[in-house]
Amino acid sequence: MDVSPDAPKPTAKEIAARYRNEIVHGDREPGSRLPAARQLARELGVQLMTVQNAYGQLREEGLVLSQQGRGTFVRDPATPLGTEPGSSPAFAALAAELSSIHDALRHLDERMERLEQAVGRDAVPEQ
Structure with missing residues (x-):
């Protein structure tokens, strides 16, 4: 993403798409931490809520997990959804x-x- 001052600010949808693409293509390993939301917002020149919404989209898609006070991490697809x-x-x-x-x-x-076993026992052979 272009972070120059003249570049348009990315939307939450665009930020989510960037990280979704990285996760899907294996550029981010399961368990790896995404950048802190405040730090990423500063780097991209967007509001904190924009990054939080992007991470929320990824969480709703089951791609990441958020742990309060720890950060947002790439979810391990081998672990059943909803159990972490x-x-x-x-x-x-x-x-x-x-x-x-x-x-x-x-x-x-x-x-x-x-039922199939019971019917099979009681069935009359066809002639």
């Missing part, structure tokens, strides 16, 4: 809901298997 400290509450709720759906599907699969 600093996860988005939306992802925590989604993870819980997906877990319950998975359990329900497993129970339905077991019931279906038992």
Whole structure:
């Protein structure tokens, strides 16, 4: 991003796109810390809220985690969403809901298997 005084100030969407691209292309390793929001805002010449909104977008997408007093870190994609400290509450709720759906599907699969076995035992061979 161009940070010269004459350059237009980046929007939260543009800042998020920059870090999203770096994360997706492996330029930022899982666990690595993004720049402090205040520092980045100063460097880019934007309001702190702009950087906070950009980091919020990345957090909502599940790409980063924020830990109060520590900073914002690239999330490890191998760890299930919503299970890490600093996860988005939306992802925590989604993870819980997906877990319950998975359990329900497993129970339905077991019931279906038992039904198929019962029908198979009682089936009359075709002639």
